[in-house]
Amino acid sequence: MSIDPRIETGLRWATMRQVVTGVVGTVGALAYTRFLQPEDLGMFGLAFLVYNGLFLLVEAPIRDAVVYYQNQEETHSSAAFWLLAVFAILAVTLVMIFADAWAQFYQSPLAAPLTRAMAVAFLFQAAAVVPAGLLLKRFQFAIHEGLQTLYELVLFAGWVTLSLAGFGPWALVLPIIAGAIFWSATTWVASQFRPMLHPGRAGYRDILRFSKSLFGSKLILYLNANLDNAAVGTLGGTALGWYNLGESQAAYGGVVVGATVAQIALPAMAAVQDRLAQLKQIYLEMLRLAATLSTPMQIGALVLADLMLAFFLGEQWLGAVPVLRAYLVLWLVRTLLQICDAVTSATGRPVVRFAVDLAQLPFFVAGIWVGLTVWGGIAGVAWALAVVRSVAGLVYFALTMRITHTSPRDVFRFLMPSSFAGIVMGLIVYAARDSGIIQRWTAAISPSIIAEGLNLAALILTGVASYFAVLFAVDRPGFRAVVVLVWQILLPAAWRARLLAMARRLPNGIHRKTLSANPRE
Template sequence: MPSPPGQDSPEQQKQTQNNHTQNKVYSGSVFMLITRLSIKSIGLISSIFLARLLTPEDFGIVAITIAIYAFIELFGALALGTALIQQKDNTPDDYNSAWTFNVLFGFAAAICLALIAPLVASYYADPRLQNVLYVLAFVSLLSGFHNIGVINFQRDLNFRKELQLQLVPKVISFVITLSLAFILRNYWALVLGVLCNQLVVTTYSFIMHSHRPQICFTSFNKLFKFSRWLLLNNVVHFINDKVSQLIVGKALSPSALGYLSLGKEIGQLPASHIALPISKATFPVYSRFQDDPPELRKAYLNTVALTASLTIPSSIGIAMVAPLLVSVLLGEQWITMIPLLQLLALANMFFSITSNNSYIYLASGKPHISFYINLSRLAVFFALFVPLLNYNGLIGIGQARLGSTLIMLLVIQAIVIRFLNLPAMALLRVFIRPCIAGLVMALTVWAVQTTSSLPIPLLQLLLEVLAGVISYSLCTLGIWHLQGYPEGFEHNIFSRLRLKNFPPKS
């Protein structure tokens, strides 16, 4: 039956609503990126100051205990918040049951950490670890009381409140941790900083959201049906990430683990503070489109284009300027970390461009696909990690991470192409501009490095960064022009600038 004159048909109304949702999530992704980069800038400044004030051994001690803490927390990492986002209709009992589980697990984890603290200290022959684990036990207890109501900020695409929730505690913990580092000058500054951060995060979650959780057990089974696969995913992620750190701490030294810990933090900047915020912003949208394959494919391609356009140049840039970046910002005591940082940065570039795929499977109610992919990734990594660590030491870790990521890249992309019934060329097209521009950027930075040597290292570093940014931007825009201004990352940016007759319609 045709629609009345002047009134859109149901199909047109649906398309308008979908376009509104796509635009909202794109704006939200950009907003999250800006805010997340602001948050990371605070964290990076903190890391630079802490690296100047503390030693690699201090970072290593904390990395060991954080890995133990993460292992215990792993068994409660059911990602119940993710289940609440994925479900279309939630009841108050769902929220209260999720919060009740978190509280109970917080108590259980705190007891476990307190009990194993002496054993861990004995195993590593370092009594300092025992008291650190006692403090982390209290951190675990606090985390369980976090207000589950704030998950609605993501569910309702309220990115402003979501990022306010992240930004305020980060600023407060930054001030506290840095103050403690100046006063204590040892690893306790990092440990107490973690404790203060969790205290602020938990308290602020109740300030930000009016939901007041209550003890409830009604929806445990309902939530667990979805979350059990996320638990298995988290187990695999822990083994892939933290177990390798524990092995390094034992097989090499706390100092070596300190290099690995800080190297990962810097090398993962594009993944953790560009790719991850974008993925979190798009997950609720994927959930809305789980029954609309064409819109789901469109949302996925737009997300991958945005992610690749930002993470590829960022990762290449970190790898290219790593020598000056480490010596200027961190100090000479961290020089050993440079080749490891370069390898980790490149590995995380390839990881970043596939990291959004798992959110497609979660939103579609197929979390087991992510589990099997991550299990395969784990097997490949450890097949390379053990021999390369034995032969090449610290550098072998970076080689294993890069090698395993490259091996899994094509497999992961082939799976998502089949799952979404996506033309392979459609996916390849989104990588053309960032890949070519990234290569041009790398050559430009290399040319600057070989032809210029300013007397002040900081100025040389800034020159290399500026050359990379300009060359990447110009090359990207040039290719976009040659392609006829197709829709994508650049088109969305310029459309929001509201320039007259630009970009022209492709």
């Protein structure tokens, strides 16, 4: 199997970024959650509701429009920038005016200054959307991912430093402002973007025509994603802190894998939007890659959620476990929907996502009501919405299959092995945990924190080994295809050629197809 060299390069750089930021981010999260309380995260969550909503409304509609239009780059990118600038300035002005009312509604005086500060961060993030989109459109993944890595390192360093210094919820807000300034400045320099003062009516029409459905979709998506947080906020800062943590941690695997793969696949899909066979092949390969890597993470975390939160973050966060488990189930589906988003944007059909999200909204509101009043509390809200969102996601997935002319048999062939291996892995890890065999082996070790860590590590290793063993047993061709794909991503072609040449010189060397980026080499 061979993939577009541009996708290969992009995924390699994205993988490098995820490894670096994953390690640093994990260390950072361990640090700041030890020094912050759930109530601190809850107050930050109220401010983040506003910031996230504004950014969600502009990032994908404008970025995807910049990537989609392959001709007249300067005209379309300039029109996109000026439209975004007008929206951002108006939005920030309104936030500054109504921040006090927002804080009074939730009876949280600190929410007003936190929200205003996040509005400043949004302004700088909005300024970076077009130049960052141009980097992706031009397949300049090394620059984009390198700057993204530095940006995330700025965030993590700030979170840890300010948390240790006792800044409370401000420890999460101030680094976001600093990171936004850095990201905006560096993307402008790297892309060398200089907007035209008068891009013309045609440019504005094209951007508005493409973005309007995606903008509407993101507005509905924001309501679907955040009305629950707004409702849970009425239960108090601690409940919202638990809810936010559970929801965000469940999304980790989907964001690391699904969003990264989709971001790189989008420009490649856009480049072949008129060649259906190639579009379908990219779609299926990216689905299989995302599912193979994310499924064991999500199912393993589902089984070990309470152990992981208690060990890594502290027992004060155990209230988030039911929410974490509910949303891990959801992200088994949602990770794949990141690839579906890339398909609809690359083919100029963002209206599909808008229609699905709009149809989902009344069920979403009903789910919040059922979760709060019938099932009660944050766990009820999480499970009710996990069901609603999963059903809507499957409908959206079926529609993108039609766009790419992908049959259910194709999807089954590409996704069944990782799903089956993940289920078997989950049962094995659950049995190992429930039997207490590993825990009895480590119980005599002191201090207890080391024993708990060894127990958790052994369960995780058991899961990893069982998952890949089962995956290899049920689908050797698919397993090899994923290994080769990962091999292509991790090592440039020149390095692979050198290793292949070395292997050929060995008396009983590794089979050359194992090292080859293409089985025909």
